[in-house]
Amino acid sequence: MNHLNMDALLSLREPGVEPGDAAAREHLDGCPQCQGELHRLHQRVARFKALPTLSPARDRWPETRARFKADRQRRRARMVGFTGLATAATVAAFLVVGDISRPDPIEAEQLTQMMEQSQVLEGAINDYNPEGRVLDGRTARIAGELEDRIARLDRELEMAELQQQQATDQDLLRLWRERVGLLDALVDVHVTRASNAGL
Amino acid sequence: MDSSLLTNAEAVVSRARSGDTEALGELFRAFEVPVYNLARRICRTTEDAEDVLQETFFEVCKSIGRYREEGSLWGWIRTIAASKALMRLRRNKYRDTDELYDEVVGSRREDTALRMDLEAALERLSETSRAVVWLHDVEGYTHEEIANMMGKTPSFSKSQLSRAHARLRGWLGEEMTP
Numbered sequence: 001m002n003h004l005n006m007d008a009l010l011s012l013r014e015p016g017v018e019p020g021d022a023a024a025r026e027h028l029d030g031c032p033q034c035q036g037e038l039h040r041l042h043q044r045v046a047r048f049k050a051l052p053t054l055s056p057a058r059d060r061w062p063e064t065r066a067r068f069k070a071d072r073q074r075r076r077a078r079m080v081g082f083t084g085l086a087t088a089a090t091v092a093a094f095l096v097v098g099d100i101s102r103p104d105p106i107e108a109e110q111l112t113q114m115m116e117q118s119q120v121l122e123g124a125i126n127d128y129n130p131e132g133r134v135l136d137g138r139t140a141r142i143a144g145e146l147e148d149r150i151a152r153l154d155r156e157l158e159m160a161e162l163q164q165q166q167a168t169d170q171d172l173l174r175l176w177r178e179r180v181g182l183l184d185a186l187v188d189v190h191v192t193r194a195s196n197a198g199l
Numbered sequence: 200m201d202s203s204l205l206t207n208a209e210a211v212v213s214r215a216r217s218g219d220t221e222a223l224g225e226l227f228r229a230f231e232v233p234v235y236n237l238a239r240r241i242c243r244t245t246e247d248a249e250d251v252l253q254e255t256f257f258e259v260c261k262s263i264g265r266y267r268e269e270g271s272l273w274g275w276i277r278t279i280a281a282s283k284a285l286m287r288l289r290r291n292k293y294r295d296t297d298e299l300y301d302e303v304v305g306s307r308r309e310d311t312a313l314r315m316d317l318e319a320a321l322e323r324l325s326e327t328s329r330a331v332v333w334l335h336d337v338e339g340y341t342h343e344e345i346a347n348m349m350g351k352t353p354s355f356s357k358s359q360l361s362r363a364h365a366r367l368r369g370w371l372g373e374e375m376t377p
Contacts, residue, residue, distance in 0.1 A: 151218025
């Protein structure tokens with residue numbers, strides 16, 4: 001008598017019917033040895049599931065968060081560069097075509113200024129490299145709150161950029177002004193702390 | 200195991216999507232143990248498993264905006280973790296044989312003989328076989344899903360599982376029927 005091999009036993013545990021399953025079941029019904037094998041297979045799988053849960057020995061969140069923040073800064077810088085180019089292109093198109101439906105040139109210019117200011121402030125923060133420094137609890141909390149607000153604002157800006165038809169230059173200008181304000185505050189937090197500590 | 204690991208999952212995900220790092224931290228705390236456990240069962244060393252943990256949550260932080268809530272949050276995170284763990288196996292190019300890694304087995308032995316035997320037997324499997332056994336038998340992935348993650352065919356996954364069980368059957372002190 002040919003007993004069921006492991007392939008056949010495993011196939012019987014799968015949902016659906018494979019070719020050969022019917023014959024295997026027929027054999028299984030009359031074979032206590034193969035019934036025992038299938039039972040052992042079930043037991044083995046049950047024991048795998050009952051193995052203890054393993055936990056990490058050390059906290060990996062601080063490293064993960066720092067890496068994510070650094071990546072977010074890089075992406076943000078790229079976005080600022082891209083948006084700056086896009087706005088410059090829009091302003092250029094306005095100047096050439098002079099279409100009345102195009103953005104107000106004064107607002108477009110203010111927008112470009114805000115973006116440039118934003119880049120300068122981000123450059124200052126990058127140069128200071130806060131990720132590579134140890135911050136006291138209060139500074140870290142305030143800096144963290146500001147960074148979170150900037151991240152939320154960036155999401156709004158991304159959405160506004162994606163919906164260019166709906167978002168007016170006034171909307172964009174408001175968001176960029178707010179961004180510059182928050183970055184300014186962030187620079188203050190770091191620089192004030194640094195100068196207080198004599199760094 | 201699902202999003203019940205996080206009581207207010209919807210609110211936390213919503214905050215995480217807006218870039219709130221505290222919310223991302225809450226996601227990490229809620230799922231770090233199951234992610235690490237999955238990674239540790241697939242990877243050979245604790246260092247690799249910890250790296251997979253970090254890679255997984257780095258990806259979660261970057262991609263949370265793309266999570267569509269169609270499946271469970273844990274299901275989404277688990278698939279990222281499994282992919283990262285399999286990627287790590289490919290990158291490390293461990294000797295993919297059924298050798299006994301005594302030093303590793305020794306460091307992970309538990310207090311009961313039964314559990315020790317099972318852990319040791321799992322450790323003796325090749326990287327690929329162990330990954331297939333864990334993903335299929337414990338995590339509940341289908342052969343098609345495992346094949347997709349591994350870049351192989353469902354037949355490959357099935358044959359790995361079959362070989363692994365035949366070996367485990369012998370190592371655990373039960374001779375296979377001829």
